[in-house]
Amino acid sequence: MTVSYAVKSLSQGFRELIAFRIGDQEFCVNVMSVREIRGWTQATPMPHAPSYVMGVINLRGAVLPIVDMSARLGMKEAEPTARHVIIVAQVKSKTVGLLVEAVSDILTITDDTIQPVPEISSDLEKQYARGILAIDKRMICLIELEALFPEKAHDKESEAA
Amino acid sequence: MDMNEIKEIFFQECEEQLAELESGLLKLNDGDRDPETVNAVFRAVHSIKGGAGAFGLEELVAFAHVFETTLDCVRSNKLEPNQDVLKVMLKSADVLADLVTCSRDGGSVEESRTRTLVKELEALANGEAPPAAEAPKAAKPAAAAAPAPKPTDDSGFQPIPFTFDDFGGEEETEEQFTYDVTFKPARELYAKGNEAALLLRDLSRLGEMSIACNMDQLPALESMDPEASYFGWKISITTPKSEDEVRAVFEFAEWDCELEIKPAEASEAEELPMIPVPFDLSALDDEPAEVVETQPEAVAAATAETAANVTKAVHAAVEKKESAAAAAAAAQNNAAAAASSAGQTIRVDLDRVDRLINLVGELVINQAMLSQSVVENDTNGTSSINMGLEELQQLTREIQDSVMAIRAQPVKPVFQRMSRIVREVADMVGKQIRLVTEGENTEVDKTVIDKIAEPLTHMIRNAVDHGIESPEKRVAAGKDPEGTIKLSAKHRSGRILIELQDDGGGINRERVKQKAIDNDLISPDANLSDEEIDNLIFAPGFSTADKISDISGRGVGMDVVKRSIQALGGRISISSRPGLGSTFTMSLPLTLAVLDGMVVTVAGQTLVVPLTAIVETLQPEASSIHSFGANQRLISIRNSFCPLVDVGRILNFRANQANPVEGVALLVESEGGGQRALMVDAIQGQRQVVIKSLEANYTHVPGIAAATILGDGRVALILDVDAVVGASRGQSLKPEMSLAAAG
Numbered sequence: 001m002t003v004s005y006a007v008k009s010l011s012q013g014f015r016e017l018i019a020f021r022i023g024d025q026e027f028c029v030n031v032m033s034v035r036e037i038r039g040w041t042q043a044t045p046m047p048h049a050p051s052y053v054m055g056v057i058n059l060r061g062a063v064l065p066i067v068d069m070s071a072r073l074g075m076k077e078a079e080p081t082a083r084h085v086i087i088v089a090q091v092k093s094k095t096v097g098l099l100v101e102a103v104s105d106i107l108t109i110t111d112d113t114i115q116p117v118p119e120i121s122s123d124l125e126k127q128y129a130r131g132i133l134a135i136d137k138r139m140i141c142l143i144e145l146e147a148l149f150p151e152k153a154h155d156k157e158s159e160a161a
Numbered sequence: 162m163d164m165n166e167i168k169e170i171f172f173q174e175c176e177e178q179l180a181e182l183e184s185g186l187l188k189l190n191d192g193d194r195d196p197e198t199v200n201a202v203f204r205a206v207h208s209i210k211g212g213a214g215a216f217g218l219e220e221l222v223a224f225a226h227v228f229e230t231t232l233d234c235v236r237s238n239k240l241e242p243n244q245d246v247l248k249v250m251l252k253s254a255d256v257l258a259d260l261v262t263c264s265r266d267g268g269s270v271e272e273s274r275t276r277t278l279v280k281e282l283e284a285l286a287n288g289e290a291p292p293a294a295e296a297p298k299a300a301k302p303a304a305a306a307a308p309a310p311k312p313t314d315d316s317g318f319q320p321i322p323f324t325f326d327d328f329g330g331e332e333e334t335e336e337q338f339t340y341d342v343t344f345k346p347a348r349e350l351y352a353k354g355n356e357a358a359l360l361l362r363d364l365s366r367l368g369e370m371s372i373a374c375n376m377d378q379l380p381a382l383e384s385m386d387p388e389a390s391y392f393g394w395k396i397s398i399t400t401p402k403s404e405d406e407v408r409a410v411f412e413f414a415e416w417d418c419e420l421e422i423k424p425a426e427a428s429e430a431e432e433l434p435m436i437p438v439p440f441d442l443s444a445l446d447d448e449p450a451e452v453v454e455t456q457p458e459a460v461a462a463a464t465a466e467t468a469a470n471v472t473k474a475v476h477a478a479v480e481k482k483e484s485a486a487a488a489a490a491a492a493q494n495n496a497a498a499a500a501s502s503a504g505q506t507i508r509v510d511l512d513r514v515d516r517l518i519n520l521v522g523e524l525v526i527n528q529a530m531l532s533q534s535v536v537e538n539d540t541n542g543t544s545s546i547n548m549g550l551e552e553l554q555q556l557t558r559e560i561q562d563s564v565m566a567i568r569a570q571p572v573k574p575v576f577q578r579m580s581r582i583v584r585e586v587a588d589m590v591g592k593q594i595r596l597v598t599e600g601e602n603t604e605v606d607k608t609v610i611d612k613i614a615e616p617l618t619h620m621i622r623n624a625v626d627h628g629i630e631s632p633e634k635r636v637a638a639g640k641d642p643e644g645t646i647k648l649s650a651k652h653r654s655g656r657i658l659i660e661l662q663d664d665g666g667g668i669n670r671e672r673v674k675q676k677a678i679d680n681d682l683i684s685p686d687a688n689l690s691d692e693e694i695d696n697l698i699f700a701p702g703f704s705t706a707d708k709i710s711d712i713s714g715r716g717v718g719m720d721v722v723k724r725s726i727q728a729l730g731g732r733i734s735i736s737s738r739p740g741l742g743s744t745f746t747m748s749l750p751l752t753l754a755v756l757d758g759m760v761v762t763v764a765g766q767t768l769v770v771p772l773t774a775i776v777e778t779l780q781p782e783a784s785s786i787h788s789f790g791a792n793q794r795l796i797s798i799r800n801s802f803c804p805l806v807d808v809g810r811i812l813n814f815r816a817n818q819a820n821p822v823e824g825v826a827l828l829v830e831s832e833g834g835g836q837r838a839l840m841v842d843a844i845q846g847q848r849q850v851v852i853k854s855l856e857a858n859y860t861h862v863p864g865i866a867a868a869t870i871l872g873d874g875r876v877a878l879i880l881d882v883d884a885v886v887g888a889s890r891g892q893s894l895k896p897e898m899s900l901a902a903a904g
Binding site: 056 | 523864
């Protein structure tokens with residue numbers, strides 16, 4: 001494994017990513033946008049919410065929407081269990097909880113290890129995928145959260161539903 | 162405390178002074194001729210000038226000085242504060258406010274604005290001021306020797322510090338005048354750190370003077386209040402200076418003493434028991450010793466020097482002991498009395514209050530959680546725990562109320578800002594408009610005040626620009642050429658109601674409707690009620706497509722106004738009568754932090770319904786439920802029929818309507834929406850809940866006003882009753898789209 005848990009200098013070209021698992025696929029996001037990782041708690045459903053919004057939970061006094069990453073990425077809706085994990089992430093000015101199956105790794109990579117996304121991708125994948133990492137025969141897709149939750153479109157989708 | 166902090170405080174104080182200034186001027190404008198009002202106005206400008214001088218804000222000082230000079234003419238009755246004068250003054254107040262803002266945030270005020278006003282102010286001060294007949298001798302040098310507020314160049318007036326020596330050589334000042342000065346300090350003078358002896362010393366430097374001390378108010382030693390002020394002085398001074406310059410000695414003490422300065426001929430020797438004393442100037446030339454101790458004995462000792470000085474002055478009259486005590490008392494005022502007068506208000510950083518409010522919110526939630534778990538785990542009702550909990554609950558509530566009260570503020574400052582906008586816009590479009598405000602002392606949470614200003618500004622602009630007709634049109638319609646806009650605030654059932662009323666032409670419904678049709682907001686054959694047409698102006702996109710002036714009615718971005726009011730948890734409605742004007746009514750929550758709610762269950766979910774919306778709750782019986790049409794149901798309440806709204810259905814929590822008989826009906830009244838019976842499954846109880854924003858991390862959800870956190874730590878949604886009622890007329894909750902869908 002080229003995974004490094006040691007604090008590496010992130011000065012030049014290095015970036016740290018948090019990898020998580022949904023079904024048999026792996027994804028990763030920039031560690032800088034991750035605030036904390038916590039266990040699943042029952043969310044309060046929101047009326048008129050898009051199917052991928054599972055509801056809201058109380059995060060130390062703040063109301064935090066929980067997004068089912070599986071559904072958001074176009075896969076089947078998750079059936080959360082106590083073993084599911086919520087990644088609390090900062091997306092622009094908002095804090096969002098991302099429901100994933102498990103957090104698998106913390107990766108430290110250089111920019112040149114990121115391969116471009118192949119041409120075959122559909123619109124949805126094109127929208128969020130920023131690259132592909134090949135690590136030990138694993139394929140990890142780098143996601144840009146801002147593209148998944150653009151503030152305007154996010155509003156629109158939830159209102160339209 | 163560093164310089165920046167002090168400066169920040171100065172600017173904060175400026176805000177207050179500016180508010181004071183504006184409200185005073187408006188009072189004068191309404192015909193108030195109370196000298197205290199004039200004084201308050203003068204004082205405000207004076208304080209700003211003083212502070213600005215200390216920070217070297219030249220531009221501000223220069224303008225404030227000219228302004229002050231003109232105000233002084235009003236104060237001394239040389240200038241009648243008529244409408245024209247006040248117009249200039251109100252504009253000057255606006256410029257002064259802009260100058261303050263510029264000094265704080267950088268930037269600059271258009272020079273032409275300042276220059277024009279300086280000229281107008283000077284014209285008022287010089288031209289229209291009749292020479293004071295009662296003081297003929299003083300008038301001449303006043304005009305000649307005063308640091309004339311004539312602008313030497315276009316940069317305006319250059320402030321000249323009062324260095325009297327500069328005038329020594331001038332010919333006109335050779336003439337000597339004699340003034341009688343009566344000076345009696347109030348206790349505040351000492352409390353603010355002024356020292357009568359220093360003022361007298363400064364006065365003595367102006368010329369020859371003789372002084373007498375008035376001690377008839379001096380009580381017996383045992384009844385003496387050590388912090389009071391008992392002495393007054395009568396001074397006769399012969400000086401080449403003008404009366405104004407003599408007055409200038411008391412510039413910073415003026416408000417805290419009785420002061421009379423008049424030319425000698427005009428005054429009569431008063432029948433006070435005056436004791437002429439030789440005035441020993443050398444004694445006063447020494448600075449009085451600083452008072453450090455506050456213990457009366459210690460003060461007496463420490464101020465021995467001060468005491469001695471005064472003692473010399475009053476030596477012939479009083480026992481040494483008494484005068485020492487009095488002087489000690491006066492000196493002690495400096496230290497002690499200042500505290501008592503300043504103890505009334507305290508300036509707090511808003512962030513700190515916010516943090517406190519957040520903490521209290523958490524405390525409330527925690528307390529609720531604790532109560533709940535005690536109830537759940539309670540085996541045999543240990544009364545001491547229950548009692549403790551009850552007390553805790555009471556205390557929490559009290560703390561919460563007190564903390565909320567910290568943030569409560571009158572709407573006055575916002576209303577005052579509006580008067581400026583009315584003035585400016587009215588000037589711009591050439592209309593005569595009077596703003597009448599009512600209930601400006603109504604208190605509401607600071608955040609509400611802050612957020613209401615912008616939509617209100619927008620609406621006021623609209624009212625001036627489109628609501629009120631031009632003077633010619635008004636006269637043609639048989640109205641007063643001067644339009645009136647009324648802005649009022651009042652409390653109503655736990656909310657604040659802000660009303661904006663104009664006596665303009667009202668909404669031109671034909672044109673509004675035509676415009677809505679043109680913009681595809683409604684279909685051409687739509688049959689809308691007057692009310693619905695009026696409300697079209699709130700529709701998004703109604704006005705953006707066309708130029709403002711094209712619409713005779715309203716509608717400049719009113720959708721934005723509506724949205725910002727809704728974001729505050731408020732409602733806005735309009736009623737208009739053609740030819741008579743329009744009224745906008747805003748209903749806003751008093752605070753954005755807590756709410757009294759009814760906790761209910763709907764389709765397995767816990768919801769909170771704001772208590773203010775609920776008129777009554779009832780258990781429907783099968784006989785009172787009536788089907789109406791395809792899928793409407795009405796409930797009969799005391800012989801009237803009220804539509805039933807299934808909350809679970811409308812929020813999409815369930816697909817089918819619940820059986821009303823199994824649930825509870827909440828009879829609600831919404832603004833402009835009439836009564837509705839909201840069906841919920843069960844009522845859990847009433848509770849005060851802390852409002853948490855949904856928008857912060859999520860988005861606005863139609864039908865949901867906000868969220869809160871329940872005792873078990875879970876999030877519950879707060880129902881937006883008005884939106885639900887509104888939605889019950891259409892098919893589903895669609896934000897902002899209900900009007901468009903109606904057509």
